[in-house]
Amino acid sequence: QVQLQESGPGLVKPSQTLSLTCTVSGGSISSGGYYWSWIRQHPGKGLEWIGYIYYSGSTYYNPSLKSRVTISVDTSKNQFSLKLSSVTAADTAVYYCARNPDSSSPNFDYWGQGTLVTVSS
Amino acid sequence: QSVLTQPPSASGTPGQRVTISCSGSSSNIGSNYVYWYQQLPGTAPKLLIYRNNQRPSGVPDRFSGSKSGTSASLAISGLRSEDEADYYCAAWDDSLSAHVVFGGGTKLTVL
Numbered sequence: 001q002v003q004l005q006e007s008g009p010g011l012v013k014p015s016q017t018l019s020l021t022c023t024v025s026g027g028s029i030s031s032g033g034y035y036w037s038w039i040r041q042h043p044g045k046g047l048e049w050i051g052y053i054y055y056s057g058s059t060y061y062n063p064s065l066k067s068r069v070t071i072s073v074d075t076s077k078n079q080f081s082l083k084l085s086s087v088t089a090a091d092t093a094v095y096y097c098a099r100n101p102d103s104s105s106p107n108f109d110y111w112g113q114g115t116l117v118t119v120s121s
Numbered sequence: 122q123s124v125l126t127q128p129p130s131a132s133g134t135p136g137q138r139v140t141i142s143c144s145g146s147s148s149n150i151g152s153n154y155v156y157w158y159q160q161l162p163g164t165a166p167k168l169l170i171y172r173n174n175q176r177p178s179g180v181p182d183r184f185s186g187s188k189s190g191t192s193a194s195l196a197i198s199g200l201r202s203e204d205e206a207d208y209y210c211a212a213w214d215d216s217l218s219a220h221v222v223f224g225g226g227t228k229l230t231v232l
Contacts, residue, residue, distance in 0.1 A: 046123055047158075047166065047209055049221035063218035096165055106156045106211035106221040109177065111165040 002026040004097050004112035012091075012119050018084040022097030022112055023077070029055050030075040035100040037108060038071060038082045040093040048093075052100060053080055060103070087119045124149060125210050125224035132230040138198040141227045143210030145191050149222055153213045155193040157186055160207040160226075169208070170195060197229075205231045 008020035022036070029036060038050040051061035053071040061069050070083040084091060094116050098108035126144040133139040143155065157170035168177050170186035173193065185196045193212075197204055210224040 046225045047211070047223040049223070060220075062220045064220075104213045104219070105154060106213065106223070107154075107168070107171050108156075108158075108166070109168050109171075111167070114165050 002099060002110045004099065004110055006095060006097050006112045006115040008115060008117070010116060010118060012087055012117060013121050014088055014119055015086055018082070018087050018091060018117055018119070020082045020095055020097075020115065020117070021079050022081070023079050024099075025078070027099075028075075029073060029078050029080065031055070033101065035103050036071075036073065036080045037098045037100050039096045039098055039108070039111075041096070041114070042090075042093045049106065050082065050084075050095075052103075054103075089119050091117070092119045093117060123225035124214060124222035125212065127208075127210060127224035127227045129225070130228045130230065132232055133197075133200045134232045135200055135202065137200045138196060139200055139229065140197075141195045141208050141210075141229070143193045143195070143224050145193075145212060145222075147191060148216045149191075149212040149214040150188065150193055151191040152215055155186065155188050156211045157184075157195045158209045158211065159204075160209065162206070166209060200231055202231050205229055 003025045035052040037052040053059045068085045073080040094114040096114045097112045099110040154172040158166035159169045160166040173188040174186045207226045214222045
């Protein structure tokens with residue numbers, strides 16, 4: 001059974017960089033065949049896809065966030081990470097990591113529990 | 122403003138059949154599969170329907186999905202109290218800036 005777990009600071013100051021890590025267990029990122037995504041949900045709002053990474057390191061980002069987003073992978077630790085720069089209060093959200101068997105679809109079959117990140121001074 | 126349009130709320134009584142609509146355009150629903158997610162309070166979304174009408178293992182057959190043109194629907198039959206949740210549709214959008222798009226979500230209340 002694949003499990004994903006997000007970790008990282010719950011509070012980030014405005015203009016700083018938000019950094020989160022997703023640890024995958026029950027399956028190996030380096031086995032390939034899956035795309036590893038970050039998705040966020042603003043408080044009381046809907047879902048927003050941030051982007052994904054493949055085990056090889058290739059990435060694809062939501063165009064609306066592309067200029068501020070970096071997703072990286074560490075196959076030795078079976079982890080992938082999110083960095084979002086120049087954050088503002090509008091980036092306050094629950095951040096989820098998820099697994100996707102397809103590159104061009106919202107087919108997220110496993111999700112982490114989510115972690116709330118608040119942007120505030 | 123979400124790219125896919127869903128009604129903000131829906132309701133039904135136990136045993137009823139309810140449907141939730143999702144409206145898009147030719148660049149998303151019109152040319153790609155639709156996916157549906159169920160989000161129970163305080164939990165992560167769960168994949169409910171994939172590729173328009175397929176159910177992952179473990180999802181009851183009370184849940185069904187359909188698509189026609191640029192719109193899609195999620196139907197829940199034999200409504201149960203535990204179905205009270207938020208439901209989201211999603212699709213890939215093939216516009217110039219291709220990416221995943223979600224609906225704004227529908228809050229289902231079981232009366």
